[in-house]
Amino acid sequence: MNSKIKGSCLCGRVKFTLVKDFKAFHLCHCKQCRKITGSAHASNLFTAPENIEWSAGKALLQTFDHPDNNFRKVFCRECGSGLPYESRRIPMLIVPAGSLDDEPETEPMDHIFWHEKAKWYESVSDKVTFDGFPA
Numbered sequence: 001m002n003s004k005i006k007g008s009c010l011c012g013r014v015k016f017t018l019v020k021d022f023k024a025f026h027l028c029h030c031k032q033c034r035k036i037t038g039s040a041h042a043s044n045l046f047t048a049p050e051n052i053e054w055s056a057g058k059a060l061l062q063t064f065d066h067p068d069n070n071f072r073k074v075f076c077r078e079c080g081s082g083l084p085y086e087s088r089r090i091p092m093l094i095v096p097a098g099s100l101d102d103e104p105e106t107e108p109m110d111h112i113f114w115h116e117k118a119k120w121y122e123s124v125s126d127k128v129t130f131d132g133f134p135a
């Protein structure tokens with residue numbers, strides 16, 4: 001039997017539990033993922049749709065379906081955090097890795113839609129790191 005992993009949004013009103021059985025982990029640099037995350041890429045884990053159990057706040061889930069393609073995003077109506085959703089393209093549940101409360105214990109497999117990446121992202125790996133804001 002697979003173990004479970006918990007997740008939640010930033011405001012804490014939405015909570016869920018997943019069976020820890022991830023089939024894929026992609027970092028998506030497509031233009032849509034960059035826009036909707038406001039960042040360099042989405043970090044998405046993939047699992048079977050039946051592996052999720054919502055434990056709180058399901059009524060706060062808001063779905064955005066792009067009018068021109070299969071792109072979808074589900075987020076907390078209160079705080080805007082990205083949350084798991086069923087893909088419109090494939091029979092999979094897509095789980096934003098940042099929504100998990102613990103480590104998924106699996107590593108990203110690849111960068112996808114690499115040709116759509118932000119140019120500045122190419123320079124990130126050699127940057128200095130801080131444990132908080134720089135002094």
Ligand SMILES: [Zn+2]
Nearest residue numbers: 009011076079
């Ligand atoms: Zn929230």
Ligand SMILES: [Zn+2]
Nearest residue numbers: 028029030033
């Ligand atoms: Zn994408």
